[in-house]
Amino acid sequence: MGHTESAPELRASVPLPAAHIKALGGRLQSAGALLLTASFAGAWWHPKEFFHGWLFSFFFFFSLCAGALFWVLLHYVTNAGWGVLLRRQAENIASLFPWVALLFLPILWDAFWGHYLYEWTSPALAHDRALQAKSAYLNLPFFTIRAVFFFGFWILAALFLWNGSRSQDRDSDPWHTVRMQKFSYGLLFVYGACITFAAIDWLMGLDFRWGSTLWGGFVFVGAAGASLALWILILLWLRGRGYLPQMTEEHLHLLGKLLFAFTALWGYFAFSQYMLIWYANIPEETYFFIQRNRGSWNWFAIGLVLGRFFVPFLLLLSQATKRNPKMLALTAAWVLLMQAAELYWLILPAVFEKAVAIGVLEVVVWAGMGCLMAGAFLRRLVSCELYPKHDPRLRESLEVVS
Numbered sequence: 001m002g003h004t005e006s007a008p009e010l011r012a013s014v015p016l017p018a019a020h021i022k023a024l025g026g027r028l029q030s031a032g033a034l035l036l037t038a039s040f041a042g043a044w045w046h047p048k049e050f051f052h053g054w055l056f057s058f059f060f061f062f063s064l065c066a067g068a069l070f071w072v073l074l075h076y077v078t079n080a081g082w083g084v085l086l087r088r089q090a091e092n093i094a095s096l097f098p099w100v101a102l103l104f105l106p107i108l109w110d111a112f113w114g115h116y117l118y119e120w121t122s123p124a125l126a127h128d129r130a131l132q133a134k135s136a137y138l139n140l141p142f143f144t145i146r147a148v149f150f151f152g153f154w155i156l157a158a159l160f161l162w163n164g165s166r167s168q169d170r171d172s173d174p175w176h177t178v179r180m181q182k183f184s185y186g187l188l189f190v191y192g193a194c195i196t197f198a199a200i201d202w203l204m205g206l207d208f209r210w211g212s213t214l215w216g217g218f219v220f221v222g223a224a225g226a227s228l229a230l231w232i233l234i235l236l237w238l239r240g241r242g243y244l245p246q247m248t249e250e251h252l253h254l255l256g257k258l259l260f261a262f263t264a265l266w267g268y269f270a271f272s273q274y275m276l277i278w279y280a281n282i283p284e285e286t287y288f289f290i291q292r293n294r295g296s297w298n299w300f301a302i303g304l305v306l307g308r309f310f311v312p313f314l315l316l317l318s319q320a321t322k323r324n325p326k327m328l329a330l331t332a333a334w335v336l337l338m339q340a341a342e343l344y345w346l347i348l349p350a351v352f353e354k355a356v357a358i359g360v361l362e363v364v365v366w367a368g369m370g371c372l373m374a375g376a377f378l379r380r381l382v383s384c385e386l387y388p389k390h391d392p393r394l395r396e397s398l399e400v401v402s
Contacts, residue, residue, distance in 0.1 A: 014242035018382040025378030032372030035364055042361040043106075049351045051106070051116040053362040056347045056367045058103050060226075060340055062163050063219075064373075066195055067227025069154060070095035070220075072161050073191060076177075076184035078329060081396035082254055083247055084389045089234045091165055092380040093227065094158040099376050101151040103369060107202070108147065114145050119307060120208040122228060130209050139210055146201060150194045153286055157187050165388050172390040195220050203346060210288050212274040225262035225340035229332035232259065236329045246384055249323045253402045256322025259332065263316060267309040296355045304345055308338040340366075 042050040068090045075083050075090075107117065115122040119139045120131050130140065161180055168176040196216030204215050210292070214220070232255050238244040277285045292301055312335050321327040388394065 003283055005185075012184070013277050014245075015045045016382055016386070021126075021378050022373045025301075025375040025382075028357055028371045028373075028375030028378065032368045032370070032375060035368030039361060039364045039368060042364075047114060048116045049359055050361050050365075051110045051114060052347055052351045053359070053365045054106055055117060055202070056343055056362065057366040058100075058107060059104070059347070060310065060343055060366070060375050061369050062100050062102045063223035063339065063343075064227045064230050065094055065096050065158075066154070066198075067225070068231065069158050069161075070188075070191065070195075070224050071228065071231065072185045073188045075189070076161075076181045077188055079181065081393035082251070082402075084256070084391045084393045084397035085244075086231070086397075088165065088237055088253060088385065090227075090231050090379075091158075091243040092377060093234075094231065095380055096373060096376050097151065097155045097158050097160040099373060102153065103372075104147065106152065110346065111143060115132075118205050118208075120205065122224040130332050135209060138205070143201060143205075146197060146357045150198050153190055157191065161272070165391075167223050168390050169385050170387060176400055177392060190247070192220075195223070206350060207288070209284060211285070212273055214269055214276070218266075218269040218273055221254075221262060222339055222342060225259065225266055226336055228255070228259050228262060229257075229335040229339075232332040233329060233336070234239065235334075236325050236384065238267075246387070248400075250402045251397075252328055253319070253322045254327060256328050256331075257327075257402070259312070259335065260316035260322070263312045263335070264308060266373060267313065268382070270309070271397065291353075292349050296352070297345070297349055300341075300345055300356050304338070304341055308342055312338075 039050070039054075042053075071090045072087060072094055074080075076085055089226070107289075110117050111121045121140060121143075125131050136142075160183070164176045164180045167173075199216050199219035203219060232309060235244065235247060235251075235255070239247045239302075269399065276288065277289065312331055313336075315321050315331045321331060342361075344358075348357075391397075
């Protein structure tokens with residue numbers, strides 16, 4: 001890795017209209033801030049629905065950033081050369097963690113003063129025996145410390161990788177790759193612990209009486225698959241507009257195989273979790289699924305199984321789908337939609353107990369966060385090169401054959 005020869009650029013890229021994209025990003029962020037500000041009226045009229053809708057949207061966009069950080073770390077840990085050309089966009093998504101941390105603040109406020117999300121935070125339950133048994137973990141100071149640590153780690157890790165990669169663009173020094181690879185082993189270990197406990201705190205914590213030993217892995221696999229789908233869509237958008245012509249069908253095929261693998265892995269975790277809880281038949285565990293198998297939520301759950309697993313699994317079985325940009329984009333967009341549907345199924349039954357419903361609050365909050373994050377990403381996009389042009393493994397990526 002000591003020789004830093006510039007890799008060949010197979011085709012010239014169309015230059016990004018940086019000023020236009022940056023202005024568009026600013027307008028999107030302004031629109032997002034306006035929508036989120038307007039949504040706070042819902043906290044007055046329908047506080048329980050508002051905070052559950054906020055958590056749904058927050059965790060959706062959090063999962064995209066968390067998954068993107070995983071893919072960057074995995075790239076370095078496995079010393080994968082094929083993805084060098086593509087890596088920068090995953091770095092850009094992961095670098096948005098400061099915005100995710102900002103979006104967490106209303107959830108933290110509710111934990112201290114509202115108590116609409118996490119029942120265990122309410123002083124009225126201070127003498128509950130089930131809560132007392134878990135009080136060493138479920139207490140507000142420790143909850144806050146964990147959240148601060150999680151976001152501190154994710155922000156520092158993502159910016160370390162993003163800045164290191166950009167520094168290499170400027171000075172062509174291969175040592176940046178070596179340094180980031182060395183640190184990534186330890187970072188990936190801490191990352192796994194953080195996302196596991198974050199899933200427990202922010203999703204499983206919605207009902208402190210319920211528990212699942214597979215929960216951390218289940219939530220992580222969903223986040224990794226969804227972020228991969230977003231990564232694919234961004235890359236295909238850049239390629240389709242001529243900004244990333246070096247990306248070939250070989251890259252599409254490899255990305256499609258990863259999406260197929262994580263679709264299968266999601267099915268494994270989802271089935272294993274359901275099967276173990278059903279087989280054990282412990283009331284403290286089974287009521288989680290009983291609550292979600294009532295009325296139209298039951299049909300929603302069946303549709304989720306079909307849509308989250310069977311549809312993308314069958315589509316991605318074919319090599320033609322993985323190599324076809326339109327089919328791969330359609331499949332990736334479907335996976336993103338199913339990630340949102342899954343999180344809705346996990347969070348919103350606490351509000352809409354009898355039947356599936358999508359309120360105006362949920363739509364406004366989701367659209368506001370989407371505009372805010374999309375605008376932040378576009379501003380990141382034009383602040384750096386589209387790919388790590390001086391990474392010593394770039395030639396391997398450009399010449400990859402899958």
